[in-house]
Amino acid sequence: MESCIHKGEEICAYELKDSSGIYQVERVEELKLAAARGELICRECGSKVYLAAGLIKEPYFAHYDLTGCEYSANRESEEALKGKRLLYHLLRTSFPEEELCTRYKLKNGLYCSFYLPFTDGKPMAVEFRLYNTGIDEFYIRDQYYREEGIIPVYILGYRVDKNDRQLSWYQNLIQKSMGYCAFLDAVLEKMYLKKSFYNRFEGKGRVRLLRKDYPVKELLLNRNGILSEEFMEECSKAEKAFALPEGIREDILENALRLVKEGQGHLVSEKYRDFIRERKLLR
Ligand SMILES: [Zn+2]
Numbered sequence: 704m705e706s707c708i709h710k711g712e713e714i715c716a717y718e719l720k721d722s723s724g725i726y727q728v729e730r731v732e733e734l735k736l737a738a739a740r741g742e743l744i745c746r747e748c749g750s751k752v753y754l755a756a757g758l759i760k761e762p763y764f765a766h767y768d769l770t771g772c773e774y775s776a777n778r779e780s781e782e783a784l785k786g787k788r789l790l791y792h793l794l795r796t797s798f799p800e801e802e803l804c805t806r807y808k809l810k811n812g813l814y815c816s817f818y819l820p821f822t823d824g825k826p827m828a829v830e831f832r833l834y835n836t837g838i839d840e841f842y843i844r845d846q847y848y849r850e851e852g853i854i855p856v857y858i859l860g861y862r863v864d865k866n867d868r869q870l871s872w873y874q875n876l877i878q879k880s881m882g883y884c885a886f887l888d889a890v891l892e893k894m895y896l897k898k899s900f901y902n903r904f905e906g907k908g909r910v911r912l913l914r915k916d917y918p919v920k921e922l923l924l925n926r927n928g929i930l931s932e933e934f935m936e937e938c939s940k941a942e943k944a945f946a947l948p949e950g951i952r953e954d955i956l957e958n959a960l961r962l963v964k965e966g967q968g969h970l971v972s973e974k975y976r977d978f979i980r981e982r983k984l985l986r
Pocket residue numbers: 745746747748749750766770772773774775
């Protein structure tokens with residue numbers, strides 16, 4: 704598990720390495736001693752825990768005894784732990800002065816990977832998961848965030864990004880919620896940002912994808928849940944280039960297309976007839 708309580712304060716294992724993955728050895732020693740004195744306590748069940756801080760594996764806290772504690776049963780993969788450590792540092796750097804909670808229990812009983820309460824604005828929940836959840840869990844979560852005025856940031860493991868020509872249904876849900884998709888490759892320490900555009904007037908429901916990768920260390924999250932302003936600017940440029948030109952209205956174009964298809968093309972203005980012909984919208 705990633706966090707525990709020491710003398711009433713929450714300690715997070717991700718703090719034990721810096722953003723380059725180097726151990727803060729003094730701090731490790733301090734906590735090892737604290738554990739030996741029985742001062743490290745599980746957040747969920749209150750039993751004593753110790754710190755595992757090997758050189759190869761990510762650091763974590765563990766129970767001395769195999770207990771029925773739910774927190775201890777939920778053993779995460781190295782990839783998940785490292786991903787969360789990278790995100791922990793990204794959030795720390797983005798909001799150095801703010802409170803940052805790890806594995807935060809929401810009021811509805813669900814957990815999120817990180818939570819920033821922000822006393823002067825909308826709070827933010829950051830989720831990292833290597834795989835999709837079911838659609839119902841996603842809805843419960845997303846609706847809850849919306850109702851509570853919490854800004855969600857969903858980050859997925861890069862393996863669910865098949866880099867296809869379009870988004871999966873799950874990625875589409877995420878894009879609807881936060882405006883784009885983000886995938887983390889914890890091994891290469893890279894983040895892939897992706898957004899898809901859909902234009903039913905260009906050929907047959909053409910989809911375009913914009914995808915860029917960034918070293919995690921170069922990213923900063925802002926208060927609106929955006930990981931890269933540069934990426935969002937490129938997206939809005941691409942969207943503009945993809946949009947209908949000035950003077951062509953979507954509703955009128957739709958109507959014009961219907962009329963032409965029904966053999967009523969003479970009722971359509973020349974401007975719209977030309978546009979339909981130029982863009983080959985009837986093929
Ligand atoms: Zn426990």
